[in-house]
Amino acid sequence: MTIESKKYHISKSLTRRTGRPAVGLIVLNTDFTFERDFVRMYTEQKPNYDFYFNRIHFANPMTPESLAAIEGELMEVSAEILPNYDLDLVVFNCTSSSSIVGDEAIEVAIKKSKPSAKVLTTSKAVVGNAKQRGFKKISVLTPYSEEVSSLLRGYLQRNGVEMVSSMYMDLSDDRDVAMLPSDEIISAAKEAIHDEADALFISCTAMRSTEVIAVIEKEIGKPVFTSNQATFDEISFILEKE
Secondary structure, eight states, rough: OOOOOOOOOSOOOOOOOOOOOOOEEEEETTTHHHHHHHHHHHHOOOOOOEEEEEEEEOOOOHHHHHHHGGGGGHHHHHSSSSOOOOEEEEEEEEHHHHHOOOHHHHHHHHHHTTSSSSSHHHHHHHHHHHHHHOSSSSEEEEEEHHHHHHHHHHHHTTTTOOOEEEOOOOOOOHHHTTOOHHHHHHHHHHHHHOOOOOOEEEEOTTTTTTHHHHHHHHSSSSOOOEHHHHHHHHHHHHHHHH
16 A cells, blocks of 8 residues: 655744743752652642753762762753753752852853853742741751751851751761651651741752641641742742743
């Protein structure tokens, strides 16, 4: 049987824009949690933008040196998100690394390959979320060592976030952070909150704390915000301002 093959002539010119903002999301290649949190929140809230993930190399353990080394990969990893295509926003998703490398250095690296994109980091999103929600004083819970936790605290203080208490779990591998069970996170949160705090911040994109925010808030009687929730909220806030 002979099959007739015909060419379809496209009647309209193609455009590279969909009419919806395009967001690139950079995630550590060791992170088990960010993507599942993000997709769940995106499905529930249905924001008006499209998103595209890419992974960036990270070598455990979590130390100031290893977290700072990620900076060297940012330009190439950003370039590989829809190559030669403009993005509206690129987000670097790692609280500890972004607080150590710094927002300005991360923006410079990403804009080398995505010059027209706005740039957001998890640490910057956390600061923005705290201020937008009117939290004057917070308690902080991290899975990191005290050394890494102190660098995060320094970043928050420099950016106008006042802390009244801090608790750390002293884990060195972010893959272990993702394995923390919900009851352990809830228990740690109950110990971490201070009476004078307006809210509790739970750090790390790898920790599965976002899915138990409501449970923790009920237990401690105060608002809770997390790295992944704050990042998701800040993305919508930035794009809605345009």
